Amino acid sequence: MRILLLLLSILLEVDCLRVLRDPVTLSFSNQRNRDFKNQFSISDSPYQWSTEWLANVPVDHFAFANNDTFKLRYFINTKSYEEGGPIFFYTGNEGALEGFALNTGFMWDIAPEFKAAVVFAEHRYYGETWPYPKSLSYNDTRYLGYLSSEQALADFALLIDHLKQNRIPGAANSPVIVFGGSYGGMLSAWMRIKYPHIVHGAIAASAPVFWFFDSGVKEDVYDEIVTRAFVTEGCNFKAIEKAWVGLDNLAQTEEGRAYLNSLFKLEKTRQLQTPGDVNIIKNCVHDVFDTMAMVNYPYESNFMAPLPGWPVAAACKSLSVVAKSDKEAAEGLHAAVNLYYNYTGKAEILCTDPDAALGENNLWPYQACTEMVMPICSSGPPNDFFWNTCPFTAAGWLEECKQLYVSFILHDAHFMVPHAALCPTLQNRASTLLRFYQENSIIHVKIIDQSIFPCSWVVSRKLEIKNVRT
Structure with a gap:
């Protein structure tokens, strides 16, 4: 059964900062789709x-x-x-x-x-x-x-x-x-x-x-839904777990990093230089999974990038069995990423700088840092097939926001979680909701x-x- 994604948002990653944004907005501002107005x-x-x-x-x-x-x-x-x-x-x-x-x-x-x-x-x-x-x-x-x-x-x-x-x-x-x-x-x-x-x-x-602090929404629910969507469409949970390990193992050596740089067609500013840089690829793949689950339309679409109908099922064709080697595991992830970034076959690079994905108006992350603070993280197996980034804390989010907007020097006074009072308000109006x-x-x-x-x-x-x- 194809899964309903109740949350209309796109998850962008700036290093570890995951920010919610609508894919429709990115069809007009995404770095990879700046010619969208010319296409349509x-x-x-x-x-x-x-x-x-x-x-x-x-x-x-x-x-x-x-x-x-x-x-x-x-x-x-x-x-x-x-x-x-x-x-x-x-x-x-x-x-x-x-x-x-x-x-x-x-x-x-x-x-x-x-x-x-x-x-x-x-x-x-x-x-x-x-x-x-x-x-x-x-x-x-x-x-x-x-x-x-x-x-x-x-x-x-x-x-x-x-x-x-x-x-x-x-x-x-x-x-x-x-x-x-x-x-x-x-x-x-x-x-x-x-x-x-x-x-x-x-x-x-x-x-x-309702997705704010103290609202009762699980902080790891989004990736639980994403995982369910992919597994339902034929992806093998263990195959994706194995793939993360394969990336980590390959990143330990200079030869392995060179292989990954070439396989994922990383732009020069994002190429792996140290074992820790493997997070560039892991975050890129994570972003692709999150996005494809949201735009899993039964017809070809162009919200985030040109994609086939039912793109999740298409991506799962390369992740249906557990790989026998680290390289084979990496190639399975690459096939999914390539579908997202390069469905038309014209892309010269795949995993771009996440900052570029924010487009010309890099202001939604500012809203996400100052008022639209939605707790989101991955808890890993058995909840999801990602790695553990939980718990989500206000202090941790504030620190990441400070790093993103270092020139603004965000202080605690700027960190707000408004609208929490709206949840009981909505519940009290249940007869009209x-x-x-x-x-x-x-x-x-x-x-x-x-x-x-x-x-x-x-x-x-x-x-x-x-x-x-x-």
């Missing part, structure tokens, strides 16, 4: 919109010491809208807005049925919505410190008011349904909670709204284009439409 022309998409800007958005909605303002980008389509109809509003994630508009077909599919306006709002500090120039924001927390989910929610509330009062005719009393996936789904859920007088309902797809668990599924499934929707997922889609209506 927005003008060829069935989804069309007008690009508009909301002016005079406060940089700080909650204090009076900063009166600076900025312009927030949003997309709008009113082709299906009729006066008094609903507004379908996407709460933008950590990336350029185009990726969400192109990959959230659910909103477009049902807009004609509901006579709805369709709006996608961009998150501050991503895409083209920057309160301050990038040159300032990347180097000084006086300018970057306004990057938070709380400020973004206030941006969206302001935009919704503008849409209803000024932009969309006859929409003053229109209901607003917010949509989102992954972090965007968290924002949608929180919009409904924090602004119930503005938002009438929310579809939060694959949103890990509906959770759909969909088997044989993957990320973004609840909000993708229905034309690529497998038959087994139709029931979930019908339930969502029913609840939008009510």
Whole structure:
């Protein structure tokens, strides 16, 4: 049975720092996919919109010491809208807005049925919505410190008011349904909670709204799910265990390291020089496993990289039996990595510098360090087929964040775990909180284009439409 990944996020690794990010955002910013816009022309998409800007958005909605303002980008389509109809509003994630508009077909599919306006709002500090120039924001927390989910929610509330009062005719009393996936789904859920007088309902797809400290979510659950997904698709648990040992053994000698450098086509700055450098490859493979499990679509996709349908099953073909030698074990892992990095056969290097995978906007890790602190680690067998990195501690995470953002010199005062209070709030509103668990599924499934929707997922889609209506 193909496993449902409830958490819409991508795990990036900067040395040991694992950060959650939506694969849709990386389709527009990933180092390996920077020509994505050229591969797929927005003008060829069935989804069309007008690009508009909301002016005079406060940089700080909650204090009076900063009166600076900025312009927030949003997309709008009113082709299906009729006066008094609903507004379908996407709460933008950590990336350029185009990726969400192109990959959230659910909103477009049902807009004609509901006579709805369709709006996608961009998150501050991503895409083209920057309160301050990038040159300032990347180097000084006086300018970057306004990057938070709380400020973004206030941006969206302001935009919704503008849409209803000024932009969309006859929409003053229109209901607003917010949509989102992954972090965007968290924002949608929180919009409904924090602004119930503005938002009438929310579809939060694959949103890990409970994944914070003291929430009851196991810190090693993600890799447990990833492991289950691969084993279900034919991977041999012992074969992957053997492969890690094979990498460690080969890295002990200069000859073995040279073999690994050549096999994995490591770029010069990432080539193994010492036995400890083997973690470069291990983290690379770990990242590939995490990612492929999330984008395990039944059709070819290009979210993170060009991949075949059911990529996990394809990767498991090389990891179905225990290898007889260290080199054979390494070659099995290489085949999986090569599928991810080089499905088209055009890649000259495979395991790139993890920093490059963050794309142009290296700011989601900053959010992960300052507010979106989601406990995640591997505990190793029998829970998962990785190596033990648990326990996850606030002190350890803070230290890794300090290393990543050494120029910012993060202090304990900057280390926050907000929204913990939202968990009991959600539980107290259980009568209005509906959770759909969909088997044989993957990320973004609840909000993708229905034309690529497998038959087994139709029931979930019908339930969502029913609840939008009510």
